[in-house]
Amino acid sequence: MKILRLDIAGLRCIREARIAAGEGVHFLLGPNGAGKTTVLEALHLLGYGRSFRAGQREAVIQRGAAQSLVFAELAAASGRHRVGLRRTASDWSARIDESDAAGLVDLFRICPVVCFEPGSHALISGPAELRRAYLDWSVFHVEPDFLPAWRRHQRALKQRNAGLRSGWPDALLEPWERELADTGLRIASIRQRVLDELRDPVVDLASAFLPELGGVHLSLSTGFGDRDSASPETLLAAYVAARGLDRERGHTRFGAHRADWSLGFEAAPRREHLSRGQEKLAALVMELAQVEHFRTRTGDWPVLLLDDLASELDREHQGRVLDWIFAAGLQAWITGTEVPASLRDRSEAWHLFHVEQGTITPA
Numbered sequence: 001m002k003i004l005r006l007d008i009a010g011l012r013c014i015r016e017a018r019i020a021a022g023e024g025v026h027f028l029l030g031p032n033g034a035g036k037t038t039v040l041e042a043l044h045l046l047g048y049g050r051s052f053r054a055g056q057r058e059a060v061i062q063r064g065a066a067q068s069l070v071f072a073e074l075a076a077a078s079g080r081h082r083v084g085l086r087r088t089a090s091d092w093s094a095r096i097d098e099s100d101a102a103g104l105v106d107l108f109r110i111c112p113v114v115c116f117e118p119g120s121h122a123l124i125s126g127p128a129e130l131r132r133a134y135l136d137w138s139v140f141h142v143e144p145d146f147l148p149a150w151r152r153h154q155r156a157l158k159q160r161n162a163g164l165r166s167g168w169p170d171a172l173l174e175p176w177e178r179e180l181a182d183t184g185l186r187i188a189s190i191r192q193r194v195l196d197e198l199r200d201p202v203v204d205l206a207s208a209f210l211p212e213l214g215g216v217h218l219s220l221s222t223g224f225g226d227r228d229s230a231s232p233e234t235l236l237a238a239y240v241a242a243r244g245l246d247r248e249r250g251h252t253r254f255g256a257h258r259a260d261w262s263l264g265f266e267a268a269p270r271r272e273h274l275s276r277g278q279e280k281l282a283a284l285v286m287e288l289a290q291v292e293h294f295r296t297r298t299g300d301w302p303v304l305l306l307d308d309l310a311s312e313l314d315r316e317h318q319g320r321v322l323d324w325i326f327a328a329g330l331q332a333w334i335t336g337t338e339v340p341a342s343l344r345d346r347s348e349a350w351h352l353f354h355v356e357q358g359t360i361t362p363a
Helices: 036-048 104-110 128-142 146-166 170-209 232-241 243-249 276-298 315-328
Strands: 002-011 014-020 025-029 067-076 079-088 092-096 113-116 216-221 260-265 303-306 332-336 351-356 359-362
Touching: 002 036, 014 036, 014 359, 025 036, 025 315, 036 067, 036 079, 036 104, 036 113, 036 303, 036 332, 079 104, 092 104, 104 128, 113 276, 128 146, 128 170, 128 260, 128 276, 146 170, 146 243, 170 216, 170 232, 170 260, 170 276, 170 315, 232 243, 276 315
Parallel strands: 025 332, 025 351, 113 303, 303 332
Antiparallel strands: 002 014, 002 067, 067 079, 079 092, 216 260, 351 359
């Protein structure tokens, strides 16, 4: 996918801006607080419906504005599209090719975006929900059976948790437990398949960015713990056996909603063995592997966002990332307070934009 035009209105410090985009690398140059990250945030909103920055969702709306708007013209493997996303204080709405979208999911499928930013190290060192979200992004985009199963699982989980807290009899819990077992195993199988597909690009990229750590180990924890999950019936029996303690706790303690994955290295088998710099590089490896996997499975590239690259990586690794981007030929958007020498001195064409107090000007 390539963004051809990006319009932003009422988003943080950007009152109104239009960017005509092209092939390859787009570098957003400006001082801190100028609005560089807000441009990446606009693209991220199209792909996820949320910002990668911490804070409440309505905080993206510019102070004093009633809404924020992001509009893009893009070219994808499926053709050219015009998409828009509007955020008010209470809800989101989206349009695709001049029609109201039935749901934001339709927008996300058209606008695949992968982002590496200052908080990305949490993909390695942070909570399991971040790693689940990472894996499920890939699963969502390449496995059409995942979303229906995930929605069924979420509904069953919500109902069982409500029943546990409300004291429902066992007979009312059993249908939801059966649904959890059936959909949970289906989700686990799909996740495992996609994680297996990610392994090869992870190994290749780790050898380029973290060669000192040796061989790579990538594994999935399904969320079932040590329970026998060989079949829906055995997993159902485990949910039945867990009812007593789950009633005391008021929630379902195991299942696909507790899945996690781990990345280990020969010289650093546990994430605690990594330095902060190595955590960042490991997260970068996972993000770039996700980009490559998406390309392999769909025949198209997602858009890659790299926020404040110079502060996250040293010059050598900045150069390696740029080498990878130019060799791949995908569209990337990068921010910084100065243009890295590894970009400035390249022979390939790239695009420079100056950002100052929410105003964006092509160089």
